[in-house]
Amino acid sequence: MEQTLPPSPDWAKLIKSGCRVFVTGNASVPYALVQHLIDHSDGFSDIEMVHMLALGDTRWARSEYRNLFKVNTFFIGGEEVRRAVDEGRADYTPCFLSEISGLFHDGTLALDAALVNVSPPDEFGYCSLGASVDITMSALRQAAVVVAQINPQVPRTAGHSYIHISEIDACIEASEPLIAVETPPMDKQVERIGQYVAMLVEDGATLQFGIGKIPSATLKYLCNHRDLGIHSEMITDSIIELIEAGAISNRKKTFHPGKIVTSFAIGSQRLYEFIDQNPHIEFYPSSYVNKPSNIAKNDNMIAINSALEVDLTGQVVADSLGYDFYSGIGGQVDFVSGASMSKGGKPIIAMLSTAKDESVSRIRPCLSEGAGVVTSRGNVHYVVTEYGIASLKGKSIRERALELIRVAHPRFRAQLLEEVRKNYWVPHYQEKHPTDIPELGAIQLKKLVIQDETFYMRPLNPADERRLQEFFYSHTKETLRLRYNYDPKQMSREKSCNLVSVDQSSDAALCIVRQEGSRITIHAVGRFYYYPQGNCCEVAFVTRETQQGKGMASRLLTQLIEIARKRKIDRMLAYVRADNKPMTAIFEQANFKRLHPAEPGDVELELKLEPME
Incomplete structure (x- = not known):
């Protein structure tokens, strides 16, 4: 049955100056729809644009539109958004990904409109949110007005990813590809991290991971595992290789067995084609996927997240470099908490031991001035670098410091030990820092x-x-x-x-x-x-x-x-x-x-x- 589409947006009747507008983010930004709003923005000012990580051309964050739009992001990413935050033209709102929908629901961030990117309606009138259900579903349910870009390149995904055409107040038809993100190349250090993390993963475990070199390296070294499951806020191209290798079956999952559960996908065009009408991959809102109690329903839940720096007590900084906000809280705390509560679960922080061409240690005696803790020292079980696995759960401050010094870059170990000795975190007789056995090789x-x-x-x-x-x-x-x-x-x-x-x-x-x-x-x-x-x-x-x-x-x-x-x-x-x-x-x-x-x-x-x- 052919469906009648809503009318083209008459923006003057849909929004007004000073209102708050949600925009679908990640790889599914409705660029043509945003441009349509810009082209018809005469008389508008101070529209607050709220979104998660937004990939591609985030044109609304450009300086030329500073009077038209005010950006409020839950996750900093993209050149224009990062520049706007750095220059004070945009706001960053830290929040656990599982709790963002609550801000829309209780009116803390009441939404006047939601701009979404959806597939054409099927014969029953249902459009799919495709690769970005995350907080988009919650936003469109709470927004006073829903405006859609009907995009035939949006994949139709299984799960809780559908909105009926009757729930859309206005739309435009525009075909645009989702932003493609290729898997970054890996170097030897990153591959070593992947090998160490893979050692912590047992057959039958359920995984959560993010995007980037380290998750890709980890998944590369899991191809010989069996009966792995996926419950992750996001998925990438790496799952395709694991499925083809027979490593992922989802049979041993104790929550949504037999299914990959996620809330958004970021990857290549191959990934977007892979999730299109794939009944084995189900997309749900972040409020469901990232809810710690739901995560914990998966036995042997392995949460793999990254950090910008970790201090010697185990405090994790993930969204800022000193006073400069760099990314966001995202789902790290949700999954660290969920994996901690899971039977046999393991929350893992995986990162390179250094930054700036090995001139700066990411493992520090104390956090950088201005840096904020995302994951507390009480939540961290493992920290993995290219130099090994530090096991922190149940460890004293003395033991944590020594574990973390052991996985720091060898160049910084003596200095780190000397710093913690000043505070009596280790006893006076602890004089030697950890050393490796070169003959054992990189691992x-x-x-x-x-x-x-x-x-x-x-x-x-x-x-x-x-x-x-x-x-x-x-x-x-x-x-x-x-x-x-x-x-x-x-x-x-x-x-x-x-x-x-x-x-x-x-x-x-x-x-x-x-x-x-x-x-x-x-x-x-x-x-x-x-x-x-x-x-x-x-x-x-x-x-x-x-x-x-x-x-x-x-x-x-x-x-x-x-x-x-x-x-x-x-x-x-x-x-x-x-x-x-x-x-x-x-x-x-x-x-x-x-x-x-x-x-x-x-x-x-x-x-x-x-x-x-």
């Missing part, structure tokens, strides 16, 4: 599957002080006697600190850990001490009793031998009690040879090393 974390259990091998570091202390007190007297050749009674925090504060460029200390959420348990430690006078090193191990016999010591030994060879060390020595036959066997299986004579009660072993390139 310092190696996943191990041992008897169907997942563990990780990585360098021991100062943030492990309490974990090593717990590890020590888990040992039986027999284990301590075999490892230390006597029965030590105490492992003080200071002594533990000394053992985990390793200069990994000369000595080497590795551990195998089990991570369950933010809880990290050490199950085995292996290390060697380097003696430059003989260009040799002495190696030793200890394994938690419950894990003995599973090959952890052998794995650590193999890795330490490789490190020693790459460092062109000549010999590796080991001293084992004569009655510790299992440990002696491990060394002999690695081609260590016994030396004679040894000390009474001890076995001395040696491995001659050939250098590795």
Whole structure:
């Protein structure tokens, strides 16, 4: 049935000077409709234009229209809008994305009109909001007047994305493509972040992510996962690759199972064609998608968001650079909160460790003057950089600082430690900053599957002080006697600190850990001490009793031998009690040879090393 379209806008009858007008944002701005208003704006002034992130030609924010329009944005983006905010011609209103619709509903930001970009009506008269349902649906439901651009290039999307033609007061017909945003190129640092984040994602998890290099890198490294789901305020081209790889099935979702749930899409023309009439992808208003209690209905919810800087207590700045507002709150807090409440959920902040060509650390002892906290230190579970994963949930200020220093750029670690020492956030005896083991490569974390259990091998570091202390007190007297050749009674925090504060460029200390959420348990430690006078090193191990016999010591030994060879060390020595036959066997299986004579009660072993390139 052919539908009768509303009349062309008679703007003088629809709005007046000083009114508040909502404009659909993201990739679906109704440019032709905005231009139509500009062309018929004689006699108008001070119209407040309210919107989210608006891509493309945000012409209403130009200085030439400063008397006609006043911009009020919930998210700063685009050259013209950013310039207008910087020059004081535009306002930025911080608000959680889930709560913006409430501002329209309760009259805090009462809307006189809504300008929307919709598809042509179907045979029943329904137009789709296409790629931008987000706060648009809420705005048109609350606005006194709805004016639409009927655009055949707007995709028809499933979910709660439809408005009947009878609800539109006026319209124009104009065909315009949605703004296409191509996936940005990735460099090595960004790819490393993606690899680390992917390690935190288990099969069957549900994901939220944003746009940019880091989310794209993360999704790239999830192609071998299975039964992933999507519940995200936005989707990008990366979901197409994951679906084609068989990684996304949505079968394990516990909220809207079988469906990708989102509120807007930003990407290439390929993405807009992919979502067109796709019943597997459902669009809902942000008030629904971003509602923390709805997010939490997804078990194993993984929220991946970014930051401009993080201080050493875990406070996250995401919308400002000092006093300069840069973007917006968006949905970060909604999804961090929702993932925190989810069974098995993980809120993750992922970012590069530096800015301005590595001249500035994004991990800071305190926030920049003027910077505002978007996500509080109590909400953050993980911070991921190209140098690793910092686990913050349940950690003290001391432990948080050491975790975050560990994932800072190596150039800034000593300085960061010195700054926090001034405030006694770490004790006086914490003198060494974390160091990496270059021979392990760019990714310092190696996943191990041992008897169907997942563990990780990585360098021991100062943030492990309490974990090593717990590890020590888990040992039986027999284990301590075999490892230390006597029965030590105490492992003080200071002594533990000394053992985990390793200069990994000369000595080497590795551990195998089990991570369950933010809880990290050490199950085995292996290390060697380097003696430059003989260009040799002495190696030793200890394994938690419950894990003995599973090959952890052998794995650590193999890795330490490789490190020693790459460092062109000549010999590796080991001293084992004569009655510790299992440990002696491990060394002999690695081609260590016994030396004679040894000390009474001890076995001395040696491995001659050939250098590795």
